[in-house]
Amino acid sequence: MKLQHVYEAQQFTLPKLLELFNLADDMERIVNRGGTKDYQSKIMASLFYEPSTRTRFSFESAMLRLGGSVISTERAQEFSSVMLGESLEDTVRVVGNYSDVIVLRSNEIGGAKRAAEVSSVPVINAGDGKGGQHPTQALLDLYTIHKEVKTIDGVKVAMVGNLADGRTVRSLAYLLGKFERVKLYFVAPPALQMKQDILDYLARHNCWFTLESDLKKVLPEVDVLYVTRIEQEVLDQHEKINREIASSFFINAEMMKLLRPNGLVMHPLPRLSEIAPAVDADPRSAYFRQTRNGVLIRMALLVSLWE
Amino acid sequence: MKLQHVYEAQQFTLPKLLELFNLADDMERIVNRGGTKDYQSKIMASLFYEPSTRTRFSFESAMLRLGGSVISTERAQEFSSVMLGESLEDTVRVVGNYSDVIVLRSNEIGGAKRAAEVSSVPVINAGDGKGGQHPTQALLDLYTIHKEVKTIDGVKVAMVGNLADGRTVRSLAYLLGKFERVKLYFVAPPALQMKQDILDYLARHNCWFTLESDLKKVLPEVDVLYVTRIEQEVLDQHEKINREIASSFFINAEMMKLLRPNGLVMHPLPRLSEIAPAVDADPRSAYFRQTRNGVLIRMALLVSLWE
């Protein structure tokens, strides 16, 4: 699989996803052996228009494990030339002369695609704009299910939290919809339920789903519980939601008893109080392993650009 | 050529410039082969007192292509010790104990020279203060002419835009004045014309020049059209200039018809609307190639410090 750019999750067909996951498995073996120097002539530019140190560190770690090196900014908006009014396209053309791949965190929806159109080197979307794409997060989530549940076909996934605004759950639902016999349980207070566009998409792909508000009922059914943050400002807007959440959506040791012995708890992080710290030691808690898988997926994507 | 420090364009004699350009040509071959590891024991410190991510990335890319590594800050003014009142000299002495070369973007005119006087490792000036020196930009501009026009002696260069305040055009005019039979056309509205000190310098060096305000008349004459930004605040000050500019100094496809088939369009970037995006695809547009040449010149300078 040779990639030119990575700008949206949709560009990956099902066979390409599985190819990518196999490559990520290879990357794990490489990391366990202490990394490689195969890509030591490559330079990655981290071009972040808004800070996202976690994502930046993950990409940079991936690049360094491959033997490459990094030039990095997380305040490209203060880039002297950007302040002077330079277009994203010009910036990308210039940075492409300093590097072999650009990891772009844009502050505009569609920024990565615009960048890819003019760039002389591959561009990877590291999140573009609030509500835009963050394809590598979606890929690492799916890879974690693939790796830990062993198969994605037939998997039963509950998504809980603020599904209406959650970029990660929307992307993951989108990708899961491509697989066979997947069952999705959207668990949220009505005001924060998964939006109609995704439900329509799933219906078109004959993907089974249900809308729920009682997590306790759903928990025993599923292989994966994917928890997302409900931001404080959302809670502040809905006093009613606030109480419902507090009483029914928080994951604690009690809740974990309802989950299957080989079930998984995932979370895109950062977490607030959706998951009690006491749950961290449970082997079914996969959220920190997800971040490790993120490095592997990003290594696999980088390798796919150059092979 | 062994360099001790790089603080101003004036320190380069004509033979040293040509030696540097030959070395930059070598660097291009090295980059095309995937870089070198010859300098893997070297650490470069990017010590930027004001953000200039483009310049920083260019230097860091140069260092990484040579196999070296980088420690980097672009907000040295928030350096805890600087905030506590530490002098530039002390900071440089300390950073010299952490690195093998310091690339300094100072916010004071003459900062690089002061740093060089006390530093135990070589210092390279990456721009010092508004109106101060930025020698590596001048060198990369001159190198681009050398490389693309093949010879600097006898070259005809039009400089257009805000010549009064333009650091890059002033430095380039200064360096071009050292060569034989160069002809310079300064094209600007009278209020933004090249200042008398440079004109006097050129006169002393018997370098031919003319002051123009009609770009269309000049364009068919020249080998190189060097365009610079006229900042919005300058335009705002001069309503009359604003209209003149709009009507006569913007480079578009129509204007390009007046330029020789083997002419060059250069620009220090970032560009605003001085050059229409439609011009980018013209092979005579050298402004993005300039940024690539910047990496090569900086590699050559770094190598010159250690060889």
Added chain:
Amino acid sequence: MKLQHVYEAQQFTLPKLLELFNLADDMERIVNRGGTKDYQSKIMASLFYEPSTRTRFSFESAMLRLGGSVISTERAQEFSSVMLGESLEDTVRVVGNYSDVIVLRSNEIGGAKRAAEVSSVPVINAGDGKGGQHPTQALLDLYTIHKEVKTIDGVKVAMVGNLADGRTVRSLAYLLGKFERVKLYFVAPPALQMKQDILDYLARHNCWFTLESDLKKVLPEVDVLYVTRIEQEVLDQHEKINREIASSFFINAEMMKLLRPNGLVMHPLPRLSEIAPAVDADPRSAYFRQTRNGVLIRMALLVSLWE
């Protein structure tokens, strides 16, 4: 000596200190040979919650001299996930999946210890909170005495400046108290004298000390003069101190005549006007050499984590 984490100076016993100093001597030989590539598979994460570019550069230089590589932020407080309310513990767990060692500059006292408790990779404290620990500074100070005076047992050290609030002098006094026949001279205006807790500690360890206010009297007695900053805000509070300081605590060429020919002047830097620039050229001025020793000590600590 295998270390798990480095969170406080107190964790080092006397034999471990000497072992560390021997290792730092080895590191100097390695640096003089151009560094090593032995740790090229290792990634260090610089996780700084407040800027301290000097400390960050020193650690990163140490890591690069060992052949390793670095991912780095000096504004972890703007870490998108931290802004969203992520705990230090969660951040450290995540960053541990991107790196092989975390160098943490926390803004909370005890931050490094909390981090060490949950981290899957070693954590090194690079300063935690105002008034908290900064063990590597204390170690490099002690190493400088060890290296330049040859022995720590029996050394006579004068500490001058703001001893009441000085983290470095407090830590150094603490460590010196573990050695034999050390004599400490605390020279400060009464309001800024060394606090009782340290004096009690020294008394318990039978370490000789005296409280003085006349530096001229003390200078001829000592092997080491350790000068610290008296911050402007402290001076502003005490008009009386201000004048006393100005008249008696500044180190100039005149003062240096009172110091033994083989005495040492140390300073944690940054310096303000406590030491006149004219003193820099005196071979007894060790403050810039201290920063170089800092790289060696940090290399030794990093190696101790992995060997």
